[in-house]
Amino acid sequence: MLNRKIAPEIKDAVEFNLQLKQSEKFTLDNGIPVYSINAGAQDVTMIELVFYAGNWYEDQNIVAGTTNFLLKNGTSKRTAFEINDHFEYYGAYLNRNCYNETANITLHCLNKHLKQVLPVVEELITDSIFPEEELVIYKQNQIQRLKVSLQKCDFVANRFIDEYLFGFDHPYGRYTSIPDFNALTREQIVKFYNDYYVNGKCLIFVAGNLPTDIFQQLNQAFGHLPLNKKSLPEKSFTVRPVGQKKHRITNDENGVQGAIRIARPFPNRRHPDFMKAQVLNNLFGGFFGSRLMSNIREDKGYTYGIHSYFQNHVADSAWMVSTEAGRDVCEATINEVYKEMQLLRDEPVDEEELLLVRNYMIGSILGDLDGPFQIINRWKNYVLNGLEESYFYDSINTIKAITAEEIQELAQKYLIPEEFFELVVI
Structure with missing residues (x-):
């Protein structure tokens, strides 16, 4: 029996022998690699689809981020409201983010609802239509948000220091402007979507107390898509810091x-x-x-x-x-x-x-x-x-x-x- 009158021995963290749980890797029928961690007590699964569709690959500023954001804003079968309502009905959470080299779509869902939710995730990857009215609303909101943010000294500092370090022509040093949003067109977004999502390069990471048929479910949803068939365009950028320190x-x-x-x-x-x-x-x-x-x-x-x-x-x-x-x-x-x-x-x-x-x-x-x-x-x-x-x-x-x-x-x-x-x- 534990004697609660005696304080437990205190150990330094450096004495711990940390081990990294090994991930399992399998491949879908179309060659998409899937990395998985099967652990946890709750019947919840996280699925993250990572596309090489970040700022690195765009030909015009903010096209990558806009494409990623608008993935949830309409397909040929569902409106933006219906898409959000579907995920909410099943208690699922779908998020997307755009970074410098990559962009992702991340799903958190109860295991029992994966069969109802995964087909809609597939729909976003293959059938997003980027309605013009959604793009107009997005641009208005982003311009207004940018105007507010530009009044904050920390926001401005973060923009300029990246430019000083890498140069504005480098993806790491570039930042958004109101003219960038005004110049956005639906045609640019659709082209980027087709090149880097529909026919892009993808990796999948999945974790949680995984269902026994997780491979079959992922293969059914994503294993037939035309992903990872084309090579990524070779793009290189030179770091050019500004002269003044x-x-x-x-x-x-x-x-x-x-x-x-x-x-x-x-x-x-x-x-x-x-x-x-x-x-x-x-x-x-x-x-x-x-x-x-x-x-x-x-x-x-x-x-x-x-x-x-x-x-x-x-x-x-x-x-x-x-x-x-x-x-x-x-x-x-x-x-x-x-x-x-x-x-x-x-x-x-x-x-x-x-x-x-x-x-x-x-x-x-x-x-x-x-x-x-x-x-x-x-x-x-x-x-x-x-x-x-x-x-x-x-x-x-x-x-x-x-x-x-x-x-x-x-x-x-x-x-x-x-x-x-x-x-x-x-």
Whole structure:
């Protein structure tokens, strides 16, 4: 019997032996690869169809995002209202998102209703008609939303810092404008849909307490579609950062708060420094107990929160420091960021602080493995980035084994103020 008078033994997270549940892979009749995780107690399934239909492949700005959004807005058999009503009737949730390289359609559904819901998902992939009236409403709504967002300094800062890092002609550095929405036509959307959805390249990720006939159901719904038959067009883009490193923009003459972005280009996940740099990043500004938070939030009181993180794109990446601070302390905040960079370059981190960061990172990974949806999401990231299962265990070993000297060397290599773009938007 458990003796509740004795406190349980406390263990550091670094002592845990984390294991990544193996995904199962099978292939539909038309060659679509399906990655699955069968786990969980609830009879709920998540199915995510990932298409190579992101901004990378569009010939005109925002065509990819608009196509993805309007997939649910009408087929030859159902109106937008009828489509939404169908999913709602069966308690299912269908979402879609567009990213830089890929776009997805994600379904969450009770297992017992999959047979009623999957045919409608198939209908969206093969028979969306993009009614002109739906496009008109979408453009009006997006233009209005953009006008409101452009009044916010953090929104403007996020747009400009990406342009500074990658160049506006690069998919990672491009942003939307009102003329872009006005220039959209139904013909452009239909062509993109036919090229990258109806006849595009697709992968499927499925997770949950899966029904025994999940393969048959997926094969019946999607295994006959003309997907993965054509090669993707080869598109390459050159990163062209802007020349000037320091930028100050006044977006609101009466603004009392400034959005601060300090960022530099950084290698992607496949670079040998990336895993170790994640430890340095967390130490620097990656969690609530980081040095940036301790200094700039807790000690100086300049901001409610400041964070550093990697923009994890497939081809190229960036190291970003992001915060909002009072207008009168923006410059002081930037100076403190650079001071923390210098400390990491000049002094090795002590073992107590390094252990705290190790425990935080291992604990975060443990949380990310809590449930089938989180596990399949990790597998999806590995598949889309061309990584193997070993990447998971190499990351764990790096977190546990990295030394203070290695962290200092990385800081001396990458935390160089002159290599960072600096932006303040008031």
